[in-house]
Amino acid sequence: MNCYPLPPLLRLPAASFLLLFFLHSVRTQIVTGADGIYSASFPYFDINDDGTDLRLLDADINGRVIQLTPNSRNVPQNFMINKSGRAFLNRPFTLWQLNSSSTSNDTAKRIASFNTTFKIQVLHGNDTIPGEGLSFLLSSHLESAPPGSYGGFLGLTNDTLNGNPDNHFVAIEFDTVRQAYLGDPDDNHVGLDINGVISRNTSSLNFSIASTTAVNHTVWIDYDGAARYLRVYMVVGDDPKPNYTVLETAIDLSIYLEQTFYFGFAASTGITYQVNRLLAWNLTVATFPEGKKRMSAWKIGAIAGGVFVAVVLALGAGLWAWLLARRKMERDASANSSSALLLETLKSLPGTPREFEFKDLYKATNSFDEKLKLGKGGFGEVYRGVLPGENKQVAVKRFSRGATSAPHDFLKELIIINRLRHRHLVPLVGWCHTNNVLLLVYEYMPNGSLDHHLFEGPSGKPTTTLSWERRYNVIAGVASALHYLHNEYEQTVVHRDLKASNIMLDANFNARLGDFGLARALETDKTSYAEQEMPGVPGTMGYVAPECFHTGKATRESDVFGFGAVVLEVVCGRRPRSDIDGFHFLCDWVWKLYREGRILEAVDPRLEEDYDPEDARRLLLLALACSHPIPSERPKMELSVQIISRAMAPPVVPHFKPAFMWPAAPAVVESSSRSTTMSVGTSSREASSMESTLRPFDRV
Numbered sequence: 001m002n003c004y005p006l007p008p009l010l011r012l013p014a015a016s017f018l019l020l021f022f023l024h025s026v027r028t029q030i031v032t033g034a035d036g037i038y039s040a041s042f043p044y045f046d047i048n049d050d051g052t053d054l055r056l057l058d059a060d061i062n063g064r065v066i067q068l069t070p071n072s073r074n075v076p077q078n079f080m081i082n083k084s085g086r087a088f089l090n091r092p093f094t095l096w097q098l099n100s101s102s103t104s105n106d107t108a109k110r111i112a113s114f115n116t117t118f119k120i121q122v123l124h125g126n127d128t129i130p131g132e133g134l135s136f137l138l139s140s141h142l143e144s145a146p147p148g149s150y151g152g153f154l155g156l157t158n159d160t161l162n163g164n165p166d167n168h169f170v171a172i173e174f175d176t177v178r179q180a181y182l183g184d185p186d187d188n189h190v191g192l193d194i195n196g197v198i199s200r201n202t203s204s205l206n207f208s209i210a211s212t213t214a215v216n217h218t219v220w221i222d223y224d225g226a227a228r229y230l231r232v233y234m235v236v237g238d239d240p241k242p243n244y245t246v247l248e249t250a251i252d253l254s255i256y257l258e259q260t261f262y263f264g265f266a267a268s269t270g271i272t273y274q275v276n277r278l279l280a281w282n283l284t285v286a287t288f289p290e291g292k293k294r295m296s297a298w299k300i301g302a303i304a305g306g307v308f309v310a311v312v313l314a315l316g317a318g319l320w321a322w323l324l325a326r327r328k329m330e331r332d333a334s335a336n337s338s339s340a341l342l343l344e345t346l347k348s349l350p351g352t353p354r355e356f357e358f359k360d361l362y363k364a365t366n367s368f369d370e371k372l373k374l375g376k377g378g379f380g381e382v383y384r385g386v387l388p389g390e391n392k393q394v395a396v397k398r399f400s401r402g403a404t405s406a407p408h409d410f411l412k413e414l415i416i417i418n419r420l421r422h423r424h425l426v427p428l429v430g431w432c433h434t435n436n437v438l439l440l441v442y443e444y445m446p447n448g449s450l451d452h453h454l455f456e457g458p459s460g461k462p463t464t465t466l467s468w469e470r471r472y473n474v475i476a477g478v479a480s481a482l483h484y485l486h487n488e489y490e491q492t493v494v495h496r497d498l499k500a501s502n503i504m505l506d507a508n509f510n511a512r513l514g515d516f517g518l519a520r521a522l523e524t525d526k527t528s529y530a531e532q533e534m535p536g537v538p539g540t541m542g543y544v545a546p547e548c549f550h551t552g553k554a555t556r557e558s559d560v561f562g563f564g565a566v567v568l569e570v571v572c573g574r575r576p577r578s579d580i581d582g583f584h585f586l587c588d589w590v591w592k593l594y595r596e597g598r599i600l601e602a603v604d605p606r607l608e609e610d611y612d613p614e615d616a617r618r619l620l621l622l623a624l625a626c627s628h629p630i631p632s633e634r635p636k637m638e639l640s641v642q643i644i645s646r647a648m649a650p651p652v653v654p655h656f657k658p659a660f661m662w663p664a665a666p667a668v669v670e671s672s673s674r675s676t677t678m679s680v681g682t683s684s685r686e687a688s689s690m691e692s693t694l695r696p697f698d699r700v
Contacts (some may be wrong), residue, residue, distance in 0.1 A: 038285040057084035057144040067276040069268035080273040084145040084155035088264035096254040097259050111225030111254055113286045119279040120217050121212040131272030133175040140168035140258035151270035152179040163196035168196050168258050176210045180456050190247050194256050203247045210274055226324050228252045250477035276521050285562030322695035354430030361396050363388050385524045393444035424481035426504055426514035447505035468611035470509045471570045476644050481639040486556045496554045500569050542576030546660045547631055557631035564626025571619050573604030588625045595655040618650045627649040629660035
């Protein structure tokens with residue numbers, strides 16, 4: 001029987017891993033040493049597991065996998081909508097203990113650490129929209145999901161109990177439906193939920209959780225009880241554990257969970273539905289002894305080394321504790337050094353922006369009142385404020401990443417923004433750095449972000465329907481700003497996160513490009529995300545160029561791809577990832593309309609007939625050219641500016657979208673009377689086949 005790989009556990013010595021690996025060849029558990037090591041492995045699930053090793057609540061085992069929500073091909077609307085289910089390991093764990101010398105101080109608690117690895121599969125039909133989500137659950141209560149926990153409540157809570165501290169649960173959600181009122185960033189994200197489904201931390205994924213084919217995902221979750229820190233990793237298929245996380249945060253679980261808790265999973269469907277499957281599960285916990293030690297486990301251990309292993313474990317535990325203490329000292333020293341360096345660098349910036357007192361910004365934002373929050377991203381949250389005594393409105397960005405990376409992110413953004421001067425960029429007003437709290441202050445944009453006018457705003461509906469003239473001016477402004485960053489500033493700057501939510505509108509609805517949290521100046525060809533201390537491929541699905549997933553690098557061409565997505569968004573009034581007419585991406589649908597001679601049908605129907613057909617066609621063709629799968633075939637921003645200003649004709653675009661190929665191949669000349677174009681001349685069927693084979697990131 002092939003076993004699911006055992007995740008690394010707290011950096012134990014090699015001899016300990018030999019023992020654990022030997023015992024891992026069967027589905028079992030062990031307790032060893034003063035602090036017990038518990039390990040469970042389910043490379044598959046057996047129907048006999050229910051009621052013994054597992055507790056299934058409104059879930060079942062079918063085909064050696066756990067179906068957390070029903071799977072039915074017979075009238076799925078009757079059996080699969082508005083469902084929720086849970087599955088728990090049928091064993092309680094002790095989360096924390098007080099040190100013998102302490103009675104109440106939380107810092108004196110010994111908190112259990114754990115590593116878990118599991119495989120999930122989320123499926124939906126070709127003609128259906130996925131919904132709602134699946135989560136890894138830590139709960140102090142071994143019980144079914146409360147009534148009404150379907151839909152956006154993910155099988156965790158319901159409308160009445162949502163946010164109640166007596167819920168005593170912490171969950172990592174893998175959500176496939178955006179609930180705007182819950183603060184979800186999009187319909188494909190991971191989040192940290194505490195006693196409710198309004199996530200404390202969220203992160204968008206650059207791959208789809210749900211699929212129309214049997215695509216598995218592997219997830220690793222590591223919790224360090226000593227450091228009180230949680231890390232989540234996720235990959236498609238059976239790829240090895242990456243060196244970057246999809247979510248990480250400091251969290252003391254003992255604040256939210258009772259002393260005894262359970263590990264499990266929860267999932268739900270809503271009016272849209274999906275199949276939520278758990279395929280395999282490994283769990284390793286460093287916990288505490290409860291009652292008399294089980295001698296049978298020691299006998300098993302003796303087979304692999306007996307007393308020798310126990311000695312190695314003790315030495316390893318001591319070494320681990322020493323390394324943790326040393327690492328903490330180094331972290332503290334590094335943080336102090338970083339803070340001093342940060343302040344010195346800030347004060348030496350040319351044309352130093354204004355330094356604010358924290359108390360003034362705290363007062364300006366009414367103590368960072370949630371009602372004044374304008375938005376949030378991967379690097380922080382933005383609040384509206386009024387500077388005391390000045391009656392001037394500002395936008396205050398508070399960085400919220402881990403203490404080790406936040407100063408670097410803060411400084412990189414400030415250094416870039418400080419020297420940029422362009423009428424279509426959000427102006428920087430000043431900064432604040434007090435007690436490791438990092439703040440940037442920008443001019444306030446009274447008309448908010450572009451996406452609030454195209455899609456739902458704070459009220460759940462578009463703030464206004466932008467006129468065609470305003471839309472055209474917004475696109476022109478963004479193109480001008482991007483041309484400045486790429487070609488006119490003293491260094492080439494790539495924005496790397498171009499999207500409607502990062503385009504602000506001033507009082508006259510002029511576009512102002514903002515959020516330079518991912519922007520980087522390209523020096524000595526350092527375009528790599530890893531070189532810039534940004535592991536993975538940050539950005540938002542639909543705006544990220546396909547080559548970025550292969551190169552891991554940001555370029556001017558990848559910015560142009562994002563610009564093309566924004567142009568389509570503005571003209572069509574749809575998000576880049578939109579299920580429409582059998583397509584999952586807006587670009588593919590518009591390309592089809594263009595091939596059929598119906599490209600103007602892509603224009604936002606809310607505009608009715610109030611737009612210029614020639615200009616609409618101009619922008620749509622430019623957007624398709626910018627969306628070309630081959631980076632070298634995309635127009636430069638200088639040319640884009642000329643096309644938008646009507647100084648140049650629209651680009652010639654192939655009628656069939658060329659397939660993405662890596663490494664990129666040179667363009668082929670179409671066999672027609674026209675000049676060389678960007679297309680690969682193929683039939684519709686050939687193009688479709690090539691796209692499905694060679695564009696793994698463009699389809700669900």
